Amino acid sequence: MTDQMDAGIVAQQIAEHPDALSKPYAGGELGRGRRRKEDAKLVTGQTNWTDNISLPGLLHMTVLRSPMAHAKIVSVDVSAALELPGVIAAYSGADLADVMGASMPCAWPVTPDMVSPVHTPLATDEVRYVGDGVAVVVARDRYAAADALEAIAVEYEQLPAVVDMEEALKPGAPLVHSDKGTNQCFLFDFPGAGADYAETVRGAGDDAVVVRRRFRQQRLLPTPMEPRGVVVAPIAAADEFTMWSTTQIPHVLRVMLALTTGIPEHKLRVVAPDVGGGFGAKLNVYAEEILALVVARKLGRPVKWTESRSENYQATTHGRDQIQDIEIAATKDGTLLGLKVELLADMGAYLQLITPGVPVLGAFMFPAIYKMPSYHFTCTGVFTTKTPTDAYRGAGRPEATYAIERIMDELAAELGRDPMELRRQNWITHEEFPYEMVAGLTYDSGNYEAATDKAEQMFDMAGLRREQAERRERKDPVQLGIGISTFTEMCGLAPSRVLGSLSYGAGGWESASVRMLPTGKVEVVSGATPHGQGHHTAWSQIVADSLGVPFEDVELVAGDTRSSPKGMDTYGSRSLVVGGVAIHKATGKVIEKAKRIAAHLLEASEDDLDFGKGTFSVKGSPEAKLTIQEVALATFAAHNLPDGMEPSLDSDYVYDPENFSYPHGTHLCAVDIDTETGFTKIRRYVCVDDVGKIVNPVIVEGQIHGGLAQGIAQALYEEAVYDAEGNLTTGSLVDYLVPAAPDLPHFDTGRTETPATSNPLGVKGVGEAGTIASTPAVINAVVDALRPYGVDDIDMPATPERVWRALQGSDEERATAGTVSYGGSSTGSTGGSASSDSLENDGSAR
Amino acid sequence: MRVRMKVDGVTYEDEVQPRTLLTHHLRDGLGRVGTPIGCDTSSCGACTVDIDGESVKSCSVLAVQADGSTITTIQGLSGAENGDSSTWHPVQKAFQEHHGLQCGYCTPGMIMATVDLLKRNPSPSEDEVRHGLEGNLCRCTGYQNIVKAVLSAASELRGEGPLPGSFQDAPENDTAQTPAAETAGAPA
Amino acid sequence: MIPPEFDYVAPTTLAEAVAALGEAGEDAKILAGGQSLIPVLRLRLAFPTTLVDLSRVPELRGVSEDADTLVIGAMTKHSDVVEDPLVQQHAPLLSEATATVADPAVRHRGTFGGALAHADPAGDLAAVALALDAELVAEGPGGRRTIPARDFFLDYLETSLSPDEILAAVRIPKLRGSWGVRYEKFNRVAQAWAIVGVAAAVRTEGGAIAEARIGLTNMGSTPVRPAAVEAALVGASDRAAVVAACAAVAEGLTPPSDLGAQADYRAHLARVLTARAVAHAAGMSS
Structure with missing residues (x-):
């Protein structure tokens, strides 16, 4: 047969090694709980964390960090460090000024007039937060490099710390960047896509009920279990560099390194090896990456920097840190009139990659799942002498979801309504999709009723409400609280033109390549970079399902700009909804090409071919068929292809989605509160999430669990505290309370599946849902338990002490976490008609 | 100072500084990099290894203190180091079968702590598992699947076989539908 | 992080250890289990010249x-x-x-x-x-x-x-007689240090407290023994009496105000937790 001759020697060899040949596709790959391909190396310790990388002659870099929040650098003397044994080099900021680049990048100028201070990898004139880099040492081993830091003499002239955002905005306040003349970074004003808020409320007259609150999103430390690290290997003579970094974004990093240091992009290879979690904290371009690069270039030798945990808490971006003034208006029957949000967002001392964009992203999420005619959002970015903030799991969306879900409960209390009933009255019903929101987004699909019904059933809402009434009745010292969060979020930030309209510095596309190997195995190249999400497994399932090849026959290539040269990387729950769809589309192109060749080999018309489970067959003559692996082998041999046909099935696709995706769900939380001590224990947690179509249900559930843990941690445990001098007093895991296994409950998870209509896989994204939804569910439960005692809000984390103080009716509650005052106490609820005060303020804010 | 220790079945004798942390000696000195470091306050447990039959955080032990010890790390836990999953320790298997890991950075410590826990308490309750692992932080899993994995490994080590895993060996059907899900349906 | 340099000695008898400590001078430190000291060294909060390791004695x-x-x-x-x-x-x-x-x-x-x-x-x-x-x-x-x-x-x-x-x-000293004990530890997460802890040992006779011994964790710069409360508890035979006697437990104390809690909250916790510990030890749990 000519087919066999075409395959030639390769076919012979394969015949001798039948295992090398693909087995037939069994089907059912999508939605199947596949074991993770990633796990084998992870459970046996055969991992390639950045700090595991060793190279001949590798030098270790350490960074001397400012012990002061704000000071002028009078002098830096590294000479004594250079005298120590094993020290190769030591540099101050001034020493590296000509090579380290003008400023590190901020890719999201949220307003045209945003104040964007110069941010050099080492400070040269002033230090502006505790942890700001002042000098670096390079030594033969990590011990010598650590010792040498002590030998560097720095003379500082102390300047006032700027810790409190509201104080920072007052006239005459000390300035973080004196050359800028202000601590205000930007004012972002977004009047929504609907009616004017003030006019709408005024128009309702006496029928309007307005509730105001001030919520505080405390500062959080993302705490991926792997601290950061970087290794740079130069080929000095060629001025070429390979960088391994604990990064979520090797592709973006390469572009930014090129732009910052002037090293041509094509001379830089960036690799994200195994990365131990990111949660947004590794979505950045960091000083140490640039420093390791320029020092390796200067010395012509490989350089490694490994972050300690205490360094991580000072030098890696923090999350959240907003003050939210929120006002909601409804008619007396509970129909929403509108929402007004004024944010203060702490930037920290400098703008990292997307620092200003994080709170602004929230602008689109505050109206959440609710129909309302009017909306107004403003956000003021503020500089303080603290570690810069940036993305942390959810990035802008948890903050928004918290505020809306908390104030819906307060509105319900004001109106004397059941909080779920009020939500039902106002949310978009499933018949109303697609729905254009007052914040300008169009939600493609959703079914809030279905998720809520299922959650309430799993939760036994009626039974718990009964028990709550009984406990209240008998004044039980342990009170029961029930909290609701009916949330949505936006994933897969895209399309690119929308990001452009928001001044975001990059696109929202993702790239995929699918390569059919001669033996029928498949390499899939993705620009989304994994760091714990299970991409190897999930992408294999997508490819297996599309091409009809066995799951085991697919291998992922990712995280290395040399082998996966194009990508936008991993953040914002975008991997599946953008990167996964790109892979699906690329496989479609493979099948198209294969079909042409199959038709040629089967001497049939393409139109007469069916494709299913990896096999092309001729309509009406099912015995005439070829598997896609056979086509791949024939393509490799290329002896008998259609005229003019390129001998390759390999295909690329860069996918730019048409819309965001909108996962949603209903989370219900029951807490027991010991009113004598204030201790809160989560007793039951039920969530029903709708993340659209599922690729791997086990991975999805794991993502939900982890998200819940971080959201609950914000509600009850974690807070980064600065003292009045700008010192981070929660500077280690001893004081920053990351919950361990006994501190978290068992989660009961459920699912509804409303496919996204905006992409061919119907998927929506799941990475952040648990974090976004859970924080308000927990705090609503805490406040629900305390409401009979006259409590209508509590700051996060709801520590036992804060709960106890709330029960005492004490105002001190708000000033207990360290010495930082966040200014004022929360505005109380105002019943009845809208106050003219509020409306005037609203007017003046424009 | 000269220290001699048996690590994962191999005896090593090396010169270390008195201040050399055991974890650095394992990683930098012996190249046993399977044990990672997650903090500097003995809080996170990522660096947990077994020294002479007890779980220990190797970042809070000096190499000189471990002189003369027998140490097992995650790399020495299974029967073979070539990745052959048939030789994995039941705890390693259970972590995969129950999706008890995501990024995997805490996993070596979590597994070593689990092995120690089950040696002392072969039939722990869920609560005992949670408290038994209180010295090991995980930022990815929310612990639920870790607890499942530990209970399953306990059952297997008791000779009662592992608990049913979360994964599906056989395909269910050809649609993306999964049993736990309920199609809410988009509007027509 | 990485400890500063120090010398290290590992004596094998107590006599040798005492001698080694003497020789090493005043900036030496004793290394016991190292679970507090080694993190302190790693954070470079202490710079001992010599560590005298007692683990081989x-x-x-x-x-x-x-x-x-x-x-x-x-x-x-x-x-x-x-x-x-x-x-x-x-x-x-x-x-x-x-x-x-x-x-x-x-x-x-x-x-x-x-x-x-x-x-x-x-x-x-x-x-x-x-x-x-x-x-x-x-x-x-x-x-x-x-x-x-x-x-x-x-x-x-x-x-x-x-x-x-x-x-x-x-x-x-061995406890003799019908003693009950309880350690009430209050912390925010399982691994954290106690905000307040109460150690209680209670001897009962005929359903009433005959003797109570209490130690308080983190209620001052040293552990505290609230003698007046111990005395007041004698004779208490129900939970209400225990609660009443424990109300004074924080009197005269100056608990710290720090990241963990403010002093007044610690005082409140001490009252609640002492009553709980004593009642539990005395078998009077509600």
């Missing part, structure tokens, strides 16, 4: 007894204290409290004597030693002396051990 390890007293070697690991049958029998309060110290891996290294000599008022075991009227046996160049627990803890991280002395053992 067998005579400092283990639990023994004489007629009325339990003798616990200072280098006995927490995990061994927890599992020791003599401790369980004669000082169950110590077993219970030790089981709450840190986490299993830390308990495999940390030692009873090390924890007491570290004298962190937030540590759980100092309050227990105080409540149980322990005596601390110190060995120095001048020989051996015995220090009652009430005289041992001087201030935050400060004891009456002189720099050339080594804590060798802890003597704990």
Whole structure:
């Protein structure tokens, strides 16, 4: 047969090694709980964390960090460090000024007039937060490099710390960047896509009920279990560099390194090896990456920097840190009139990659799942002498979801309504999709009723409400609280033109390549970079399902700009909804090409071919068929292809989605509160999430669990505290309370599946849902338990002490976490008609 | 100072500084990099290894203190180091079968702590598992699947076989539908 | 992070250890289990010239007894204290409290004597030693002396051990009669230090409290023994009486205000937790 001759020697060899040949596709790959391909190396310790990388002659870099929040650098003397044994080099900021680049990048100028201070990898004139880099040492081993830091003499002239955002905005306040003349970074004003808020409320007259609150999103430390690290290997003579970094974004990093240091992009290879979690904290371009690069270039030798945990808490971006003034208006029957949000967002001392964009992203999420005619959002970015903030799991969306879900409960209390009933009255019903929101987004699909019904059933809402009434009745010292969060979020930030309209510095596309190997195995190249999400497994399932090849026959290539040269990387729950769809589309192109060749080999018309489970067959003559692996082998041999046909099935696709995706769900939380001590224990947690179509249900559930843990941690445990001098007093895991296994409950998870209509896989994204939804569910439960005692809000984390103080009716509650005052106490609820005060303020804010 | 220790079945004798942390000696000195470091306050447990039959955080032990010890790390836990999953320790298997890991950075410590826990308490309750692992932080899993994995490994080590895993060996059907899900349906 | 340089000696007898400590001078430090000291060194919060490691001194390890007293070697690991049958029998309060110290891996290294000599008022075991009227046996160049627990803890991280002395053992009088015990530890997450802890041992006769001993964790710069409350509890026969007697537990104390809690909240917790600990120990749990 000519087919066999075409395959030639390769076919012979394969015949001798039948295992090398693909087995037939069994089907059912999508939605199947596949074991993770990633796990084998992870459970046996055969991992390639950045700090595991060793190279001949590798030098270790350490960074001397400012012990002061704000000071002028009078002098830096590294000479004594250079005298120590094993020290190769030591540099101050001034020493590296000509090579380290003008400023590190901020890719999201949220307003045209945003104040964007110069941010050099080492400070040269002033230090502006505790942890700001002042000098670096390079030594033969990590011990010598650590010792040498002590030998560097720095003379500082102390300047006032700027810790409190509201104080920072007052006239005459000390300035973080004196050359800028202000601590205000930007004012972002977004009047929504609907009616004017003030006019709408005024128009309702006496029928309007307005509730105001001030919520505080405390500062959080993302705490991926792997601290950061970087290794740079130069080929000095060629001025070429390979960088391994604990990064979520090797592709973006390469572009930014090129732009910052002037090293041509094509001379830089960036690799994200195994990365131990990111949660947004590794979505950045960091000083140490640039420093390791320029020092390796200067010395012509490989350089490694490994972050300690205490360094991580000072030098890696923090999350959240907003003050939210929120006002909601409804008619007396509970129909929403509108929402007004004024944010203060702490930037920290400098703008990292997307620092200003994080709170602004929230602008689109505050109206959440609710129909309302009017909306107004403003956000003021503020500089303080603290570690810069940036993305942390959810990035802008948890903050928004918290505020809306908390104030819906307060509105319900004001109106004397059941909080779920009020939500039902106002949310978009499933018949109303697609729905254009007052914040300008169009939600493609959703079914809030279905998720809520299922959650309430799993939760036994009626039974718990009964028990709550009984406990209240008998004044039980342990009170029961029930909290609701009916949330949505936006994933897969895209399309690119929308990001452009928001001044975001990059696109929202993702790239995929699918390569059919001669033996029928498949390499899939993705620009989304994994760091714990299970991409190897999930992408294999997508490819297996599309091409009809066995799951085991697919291998992922990712995280290395040399082998996966194009990508936008991993953040914002975008991997599946953008990167996964790109892979699906690329496989479609493979099948198209294969079909042409199959038709040629089967001497049939393409139109007469069916494709299913990896096999092309001729309509009406099912015995005439070829598997896609056979086509791949024939393509490799290329002896008998259609005229003019390129001998390759390999295909690329860069996918730019048409819309965001909108996962949603209903989370219900029951807490027991010991009113004598204030201790809160989560007793039951039920969530029903709708993340659209599922690729791997086990991975999805794991993502939900982890998200819940971080959201609950914000509600009850974690807070980064600065003292009045700008010192981070929660500077280690001893004081920053990351919950361990006994501190978290068992989660009961459920699912509804409303496919996204905006992409061919119907998927929506799941990475952040648990974090976004859970924080308000927990705090609503805490406040629900305390409401009979006259409590209508509590700051996060709801520590036992804060709960106890709330029960005492004490105002001190708000000033207990360290010495930082966040200014004022929360505005109380105002019943009845809208106050003219509020409306005037609203007017003046424009 | 000269220290001699048996690590994962191999005896090593090396010169270390008195201040050399055991974890650095394992990683930098012996190249046993399977044990990672997650903090500097003995809080996170990522660096947990077994020294002479007890779980220990190797970042809070000096190499000189471990002189003369027998140490097992995650790399020495299974029967073979070539990745052959048939030789994995039941705890390693259970972590995969129950999706008890995501990024995997805490996993070596979590597994070593689990092995120690089950040696002392072969039939722990869920609560005992949670408290038994209180010295090991995980930022990815929310612990639920870790607890499942530990209970399953306990059952297997008791000779009662592992608990049913979360994964599906056989395909269910050809649609993306999964049993736990309920199609809410988009509007027509 | 990485510890600064130091010298290291590992004596094998107590006599050698005392001599080594003397030779090493005043900036030497004793290394017991190292579970507090090594993190402190890693964060470069201390710069000792020499560490004298006691872990190779067998005579400092283990639990023994004489007629009325339990003798616990200072280098006995927490995990061994927890599992020791003599401790369980004669000082169950110590077993219970030790089981709450840190986490299993830390308990495999940390030692009873090390924890007491570290004298962190937030540590759980100092309050227990105080409540149980322990005596601390110190060995120095001048020989051996015995220090009652009430005289041992001087201030935050400060004891009456002189720099050339080594804590060798802890003597704990056996509890005789019908004692109940309870350690109430209040912390925000399982692994965290106690915001407040209450160690209580209560002897009951005929349903009423005949004798109560209480030690408070983290209610001052040293562990605290609230003698007036102990006296007031005598005769209490129900929970209400216990609560009433414990209301004064924080009187005269100056608990710290720090990241963990403000002083007034600690005082409140001390009242609630003391009542709970005593009631539980006395079998009066509601």
